[in-house]
Amino acid sequence: MSMELGSRERPTILVVDDTPDNLSLMSGLLRDAYKVKLAPSGERALQVVSGESKPDLILLDIMMPGMDGYEVLRRLQQDAAAASIPVIFLTAMTAAEDEKIGLDLGAVDYISKPINPAIVLARVHTQLQLKFARDVLQNHNEFLEREVAKRTREVVAIQDVTIRAITSLAETRDNETGNHIRRTQHYVRLLAEHLQAHPRFSAELSAENIESLFKSAPLHDIGKVGIPDRILLKPGRLDADEFEIMKTHTTLGRDAIVQAEQELGESITFLRYAKEIAYSHQEKWDGSGYPQGLVAEAIPLSARLMALADVYDALISQRVYKPAFSHDKALEIIREGRGNHFDPDIVDGFLQISDGFAQIARQYGDESIKP
Template structure:
């Protein structure tokens, strides 16, 4: 359904019920241009073609798709500022907090009261216009600085992805492992921004850096011999000790790069923390430094839970992947020993989001067969 009227704000609706969609469309169409879509990819397409001024998302979607769509919008630079309002029947305190943690500006309880819906949409659109005008003014005043910043960011991202791809080519993991862990980390970080322990650290800018640096977490595996790195099944004790060297190898490579170019930016500092400390454990039993509790950098703690979850659910040449439920039980068992307890709680709350990310970036049979061939050639 699409209603075109010039000079009206555009409201995009992701609604599960055709009947409800028609009702909402009729309510809004006299004041707004209404666009409706049926799936998450459609939302991204519409937002890429012509940005709406506000998005309404029904939470009753298969596999918590509505929550994942909100995360995707908040993750992308060009859609991050679009206000998102959830339509929900489940408005208890935990559900409300989850919606706000994912980046929504508001929620409207069902059954929908027309006056309430119109008032809340009007208020958030007015606020959005003010913020958009301010951003436009800032962009004009800082055009050259912004252009330079984007060029630098693009160069950093290309460099990071090239380095990560180099490690992935030699690893038993597929390229989608990098994408999945990136998005798991972003979901956890977005959720934890409202937690007092993490609020000051997990700014939007820093979370963006963590997201971009995440694919580097196993860059040190470049220095591990193929016969060990690509070995199917469990390592012998001596092999495992060699494998455990990869965090330090990656860390030392970044330190050397820093010294060569004289770059001590937060970007490389976060990359170094993820690479060096993502195998540390909350109780101090991890490696390579045996760090404990809050001494483990936050980016590394995020990567630890993302990396373990993905390893558990992913099919590999030497094992089948386990279910989300079984993986969740293992991670829960590591609460307070392997993992930061607050991160485990966030992971459990975001279970449906994690499943959606795993499905969206699932490995293909062709990718797994390619890794099998690679492993056989190395033996």
């Protein structure tokens, strides 16, 4: 893109001076190359600038009755829509201190009276070229920002669609899940947001990390894809050997995510949480869980949140080995698990917002649940 002034519509210059002869002189000098607007006072100049068609440059006299040029410039600088218009002072005041005041206020140049026409035209041209260059750069930056935002939205959408497709595929192999994945995803976010101000959890539960937890939660049971149908779909309780095989879904899920991340060649935040949740959501606070038997805070926070969300939903859902419990019964069982199955502070937080869990269960309910 050319930055020559001739490549676009003629720029508009606003001349502000309380002397009619000076306005006539400047208009005659500039009008062959530019559109010229005239203002005989600072107040009138501000009215012109406040209109829809703003000037590209302002030539501003300093010594005017009423509102002087300094005050006009102050007002312009306070207006976000006008602050970027370059201002050149026209003045008979030649003291260095006067120039410093104007430049400190935001003027781009000074032209002394009586004017030299060649100097005026040269400086006006230079400042307009600079403004045009800034405008081009600003427009380019705004375009790039829009493109980055658009591409970011596309990437996020692709992530979401991919996770949904994968988890939906996993759901088709497990006839007991129903909307379990969607419910647990929303339970985790609600619980994490509630615990955001807790001193034990605030450092990790930033808004960005909570969003990553929300994205990751649907992958908690992805490893069940690798469990044989005779076990995954068995219409009854599993025996000891079958349960040992079922327990491997945690490792299978974690390993699948690790492999995907390695193929990407970089670490991604939401995949970090996905690995933690898939591998450790069956761990228990007292160390009696699996697959590693982790104890207390050795269990990742993401997995501790998922553990409670997962158990709550299992309790209110019908299974081949149990009826659907009521919301109150689920609360009782989780309260009993405080300090052995679950992180005590997470249980306390859950009990404070348990009505929100019930609401999510109703919103994403199916025939298997009893919220």
